[in-house]
Amino acid sequence: DAGVTQSPTHLIKTRGQHVTLRCSPISGHKSVSWYQQVLGQGPQFIFQYYEKEERGRGNFPDRFSARQFPNYSSELNVNALLLGDSALYLCASSQRPGRRDTEAFFGQGTRLTVV
Amino acid sequence: GQNIDQPTEMTATEGAIVQINCTYQTSGFNGLFWYQQHAGEAPTFLSYNVLDGLEEKGRFSSFLSRSKGYSYLLLKELQMKDSASYLCAGEDSNYQLIWGAGTKLIIKP
Numbered sequence: 471d472a473g474v475t476q477s478p479t480h481l482i483k484t485r486g487q488h489v490t491l492r493c494s495p496i497s498g499h500k501s502v503s504w505y506q507q508v509l510g511q512g513p514q515f516i517f518q519y520y521e522k523e524e525r526g527r528g529n530f531p532d533r534f535s536a537r538q539f540p541n542y543s544s545e546l547n548v549n550a551l552l553l554g555d556s557a558l559y560l561c562a563s564s565q566r567p568g569r570r571d572t573e574a575f576f577g578q579g580t581r582l583t584v585v
Numbered sequence: 586g587q588n589i590d591q592p593t594e595m596t597a598t599e600g601a602i603v604q605i606n607c608t609y610q611t612s613g614f615n616g617l618f619w620y621q622q623h624a625g626e627a628p629t630f631l632s633y634n635v636l637d638g639l640e641e642k643g644r645f646s647s648f649l650s651r652s653k654g655y656s657y658l659l660l661k662e663l664q665m666k667d668s669a670s671y672l673c674a675g676e677d678s679n680y681q682l683i684w685g686a687g688t689k690l691i692i693k694p
Contacts, residue, residue, distance in 0.1 A: 503682075512589070512672050512684035513628070526681045560627060573618065574682070576627035 472496070474563050474577035482583045483551050491546040491580045495563030501525075502544040503574065504536055505560040513560055519544055520566060548582075556584045587611050589685035591673050596691045597663055605658045605671050605688045613678020619647050619658045620672040622687065628672055631658065660690075668692045 475494045483489050495502050501520040505513035515528040519538035533549045542563075548555055558581050562574035588610045597603040609617065616635035620628035634640055634649035634656060646659040658671055670687040677683055 505684075510686070512674075512686045513682075514684070515681050518681060526679050528681075573630040573633055576629070578627050 474561055474575050476559075476561050476577035476580050478580060479578065480581045480583075482585060484585055485551055485553060487551050488547065488549050489551060489582060491548075491559050491561075491582070492543065493546070493561030493563075493577060494543045495561075496575055499563040499565050499575075500542050501564045501566050502538055502542065503562045503564075504544070504546045505562065506530075506555075507558040507560055507579070509557075516546065551584045553584050556582060558582075587675075587677065587683045589673055589675055589683055591671075591685040591688045593686070594689045594691065596693060597660075599663055599665060599692055599694050601663050602659065602661050603663060603690065605660075605673075605690070607656045607658070607673030607685060609654050609656070609673070609675040609683070609685075611675040611677040611683050614651065615676040615678065615680060617647075617649055617656045618672075618674040618676065618682065619645075619656075620674065622670045622672055624669075631671075663692050665692050665694070 477492045503518040504516040507513045516530050517536040518526040522538045536546045538544045558579045560579045561577045564574045591607045618633050619631040622628040632647035639648045644661045649656045670689050672687045673685040674682040
């Protein structure tokens, strides 16, 4: 069974551009969360989706948006890229939020570099 | 506010025991996670505590005190491959994870 898959693995963009990151959760998982991890820091929560609805949003500007599709895959979009958006973007999937016996499984992440 | 505090870096010797502490403040609290993250890789799940007390899983154990807002991860019989960052994350009342900055654990022979 495939784990959480993210694409692309690495990406270089210039300031002002737009980027779309993709995530496919583990089969059967309906919840997807997005995190930003700057080097040397812990992940920062961006969005959580469950059953195609936004369940939570972190403290990120409106340049960041996301959506979840009927097959539970998800996209994270970032507009008007800034140098400070350079980070590892992690996607995590779980069966559903709030179950003790369900931990979140992380994808390998997308390394975004903004130049 | 929401806050997770853990030491930035710790050093231990191969074969020894190390305890990584974490204190938390979250908006409501459901439980506490520990994840391991090797450099350049995604975090991998270690433990989830929702009740007070110690949960043991092989060489790794995790403890939670809800009244004190405190948790620790205990690693026994340290191996070189345990060199990694260990992330503490509190799950708030909206089931969202609030992460600490991670503790970099260095294992020396």
